[in-house]
Amino acid sequence: xxxxxxxxxxxxxxxxxxxxxxxxxxxxxxxxxxxxxxxxxxxxxxxxxxxxxxxxxxxxxxxxxxxxxxxxxxxxxxxxxxxxxxxxxxxxxxxxxxxxxxxxxxxxxxxxxxxxxxxxxxxxxxxxxxxxxxxxxxxxxxxxxxxxxxxxxxxxxxxxxxxxxxxxxxxxxxxxxxxxxxxxxxxxxxxxxxxxxxxxxxxxxxxxxxxxxxxxxxxxxxxxxxxxxxxxxxxxxxxxxxxxxxxxxxxxxxxxxxxx
Amino acid sequence: xxxxxxxxxxxxxxxxxxxxxxxxxxxxxxxxxxxxxxxxxxxxxxxxxxxxxxxxxxxxxxxxxxxxxxxxxxxxxxxxxxxxxxxxxxxxxxxxxxxxxxxxxxxxxxxxxxxxxxxxxxxxxxxxxxxxxxxxxxxxxxxxxxxxxxxxxxxxxxxxxxxxxxxxxxxxxxxxxxxxxxxxxxxxxxxxxxxxxxxxxxxxxxxxxxxxxxxxxxxxxxxxxxxxxxxxxxxxxxxxxxxxxxxxxxx
Ligand code: HEM
Numbered sequence: 425x426x427x428x429x430x431x432x433x434x435x436x437x438x439x440x441x442x443x444x445x446x447x448x449x450x451x452x453x454x455x456x457x458x459x460x461x462x463x464x465x466x467x468x469x470x471x472x473x474x475x476x477x478x479x480x481x482x483x484x485x486x487x488x489x490x491x492x493x494x495x496x497x498x499x500x501x502x503x504x505x506x507x508x509x510x511x512x513x514x515x516x517x518x519x520x521x522x523x524x525x526x527x528x529x530x531x532x533x534x535x536x537x538x539x540x541x542x543x544x545x546x547x548x549x550x551x552x553x554x555x556x557x558x559x560x561x562x563x564x565x566x567x568x569x570x571x572x573x574x575x576x577x578x579x580x581x582x583x584x585x586x587x588x589x590x591x592x593x594x595x596x597x598x599x600x601x602x603x604x605x606x607x608x609x610x611x612x613x614x615x616x617x618x619x620x621x622x623x624x625x626x627x628x629x630x631x632x633x634x635x636x637x638x639x640x641x642x643x644x645x646x647x648x649x650x651x652x653x654x655x656x657x658x659x660x661x662x663x664x665x666x667x668x669x670x671x672x673x674x675x676x677x678x679x680x681x682x683x684x
Numbered sequence: 685x686x687x688x689x690x691x692x693x694x695x696x697x698x699x700x701x702x703x704x705x706x707x708x709x710x711x712x713x714x715x716x717x718x719x720x721x722x723x724x725x726x727x728x729x730x731x732x733x734x735x736x737x738x739x740x741x742x743x744x745x746x747x748x749x750x751x752x753x754x755x756x757x758x759x760x761x762x763x764x765x766x767x768x769x770x771x772x773x774x775x776x777x778x779x780x781x782x783x784x785x786x787x788x789x790x791x792x793x794x795x796x797x798x799x800x801x802x803x804x805x806x807x808x809x810x811x812x813x814x815x816x817x818x819x820x821x822x823x824x825x826x827x828x829x830x831x832x833x834x835x836x837x838x839x840x841x842x843x844x845x846x847x848x849x850x851x852x853x854x855x856x857x858x859x860x861x862x863x864x865x866x867x868x869x870x871x872x873x874x875x876x877x878x879x880x881x882x883x884x885x886x887x888x889x890x891x892x893x894x895x896x897x898x899x900x901x902x903x904x905x906x907x908x909x910x911x912x913x914x915x916x917x918x919x920x921x922x923x924x925x926x927x928x929x930x931x932x933x934x935x
Contacts, residue, residue, distance in 0.1 A: 465729040469713045472726050475735060479742045480749050487753065487799070491791035498780070501773045502852035504881065511853040513861075514843050516801050516836060520861060529864030544829050547812070548822035557818040558733070558920035570813070637815065644812050683850060684798060 497682055509664045509676075512683055518658030519651050525666065526588045527611035528603075536615070540647060547644065551636040565634075566641055573622050573642050577649035580618050585657050588614075589668060619646050659683075725910050727918045734921035739814070743807035747835075748910070750800035751902060754838075757793040758895065765845070767891035769884045772847040797839050804835045816920035824912040831909060834902050841894035844887060855890070856882050 499508075513521050523532035556562035561570055594606040622642050627633050660680050663669040671680055692698055693706075704715035717728045733739060764779045764786070766772065779786040808828060811817055817825035844855045859882070863873040878885025917923065 465731050467710070467713045468726045468728060468730045469707050469716050469723065472730060472735060473723065475742070476745055479745050483746050483749055483799075484753060487792055487796055488788075491788055491795055494791070494795075495780075495787060496791045496794035497850060498776060498846060499849040502769070502847045502849055502882075504852065504883075506849070508849050508853045511857050513854050513858040514840060515798070516839065517858055517861075521857065524861070529861065530866060533861035534865045534869070541829065541833070544808075545826055548817040548819070548825045551817075552819050552822070554818050554923075557815045557821075558922070558924045560739075560814055562815055640812075648809060683854075684794075 497684060510662055510666050510678070512658070512662070512680075515655065515659045515684065518662075519654035522585070522654040522658035522662070526585070526592075527615075528607035531608050531612055540651075543643065543647065547640055551640045553635065553637065555635075556637060561641070562637055566638070569626065569638060569641050570645050573645040574649050576622055577646050578653065580621075581650050581653040582657075584614065584618060585653070586668075619643070622646065725914050727914070727922075730918055731922040731924070733924055734919040736921075739921055740919060741806070741810060743803050743810055744913075747800055747803045747807055748906060750796045750803060751906060753796045754793060754800065755899060757789055757796070758899070760789055761793055762895060767845065767887050769847060769887055772845060772887065776846045776848075797842060801835055801839050804832050808832060814920060818920070821912075821916045821920065824909060824916060827905060827909050827912060831902070831905055834898055834905065838894065838898040838902065841890040841898065844882070844890045845894065847887065852882055855886070 512518060520533060520537065523536065526532070556566070561567040588611070593610050594603070597606045597610075623633075623639065626638065626642060633639060657668075660671045661668050663674040663678050663680075664676050669675070674680070703719045705712045707713045707716045714728045717723045717726055761779070764783055765775045776790070779790055781787075783789070811825065811828065840855075840858060843858075844851045859873050859876055862876065863869045865872070874880065876886070876889065877883075878889050913919070
């Protein structure tokens with residue numbers, strides 16, 4: 425019964441003339457699946473169950489096959505009197521151990537990791553707009569921001585490791601400046617500069633920074649790629665004496681992969 | 685045959701186990717999701733986008749599966765392992781050489797531990813780049829960060845247990861980082877190691893953390909995490925192209 429006198433918003437809800445209506449409150453809350461066209465959705469059963477079962481069988485199968493091919497390492501009995509060279513932490517802490525080579529332990533082992541975790545936790549509270557949720561990189565522009573930042577970080581952090589390794593300020597300037605400056609302030613300032621630089625570039629670019637999401641895209645990408653570069657450097661490229669080598673040209677028959 | 689099947693499926697015993705009919709129709713497909721403890725973690729209907737392989741890569745699910753694999757293989761390893769500096773190393777050798785499938789068991793536990801760290805990190809990266817931490821999922825993101833730290837802790841504490849040179853020096857190096865912190869560093873290091881150096885006290889503590897405390901917390905918090913995914917409306921991809929909500933946002 426189409427009725428042209430009813431205003432658009434009342435079409436699904438015809439008012440009774442015997443009652444009065446008023447708007448009580450607008451609740452700002454997520455409406456999970458309400459108001460969504462049924463055409464985009466499908467029954468979760470059985471497709472989701474099948475997908476999850478496939479993932480379970482698939483990943484367990486890969487794991488079993490890999491475990492049949494490669495044995496877990498076991499070296500000699502622990503001996504506190506014989507130091508291994510190099511002595512490395514598990515691979516996921518090699519980023520931290522690598523940083524210890526470049527700056528004061530409090531900065532590398534405590535302050536920067538605490539900042540990283542604090543940053544991770546605060547991401548959703550700084551960037552709270554719901555726009556673009558559920559879309560990879562939010563937009564085309566987001567994608568290119570991430571791409572350029574990733575490339576930049578790869579070059580900048582690799583450069584930092586190599587330059588600092590070749591000309592370590594804490595050794596070259598040891599007699600001129602106090603340790604606080606050479607071990608903490610200089611590397612801290614360099615790190616801050618490297619992290620902030622891509623943000624400055626984005627800010628001064630033609631379109632500027634459009635929203636909090638773009639800031640997060642830059643910062644998270646810097647953090648992630650930095651972690652990857654430092655972890656790989658520490659895990660693959662550090663050999664005896666914790667010196668830099670090519671992974672395939674390690675002296676003393678040392679193989680970084682044996683430490684997994 | 686059909687009669688027998690109907691008899692079983694309609695029996696009071698069967699009906700007490702499964703409170704829905706065969707899920708080939710909308711009603712039973714809804715009921716199976718709401719009455720089964722494993723399925724009720726999923727919504728009854730999902731957006732097609734959210735189950736695309738290239739959307740989530742299934743990384744959260746794989747991480748969960750790794751946790752299950754680690755629990756099973758870990759319990760089996762416990763049957764053969766005593767956390768004493770005098771025996772631990774030789775228990776591992778016995779496990780590898782005397783116990784049927786012992787080497788495979790140990791390999792699976794070790795490789796899946798590495799894989800779980802890797803997939804948890806990649807899962808976080810995926811969640812970040814898809815913007816799935818945004819409202820109302822902020823809390824679940826924080827829960828995720830806690831899970832990542834616990835996963836690292838589980839892996840790190842397990843690293844010491846074989847009590848070989850690799851284990852000993854990795855934990856010595858790893859815990860020395862904590863010792864650098866000027867105020868509480870030495871205290872934390874001492875608490876973890878049970879002394880100034882890695883020894884029996886450290887092995888006891890790491891063992892307790894590795895087989896009880898951290899897996900217990902992980903089980904609890906992974907449950908919380910998955911429940912929150914459900915409560916927040918499934919994956920964020922479910923919400924894409926939702927003009928009505930965007931309007932409410934902008935109002
Ligand atoms: C032990 C580690 C973890 C397990 C077992 C786990 C498990 C899961 C599972 C099964 C899902 C469903 C979607 C999917 O498969 O991608 C999920 C979603 C989610 N996870 Fe995790 N997760 C873990 C760690 C993390 C971490 C480290 C973060 C972030 C810091 C995180 C944040 C989230 C968020 C925000 C969602 C909702 C995603 C969406 O709506 O698209 N999780 N998690």
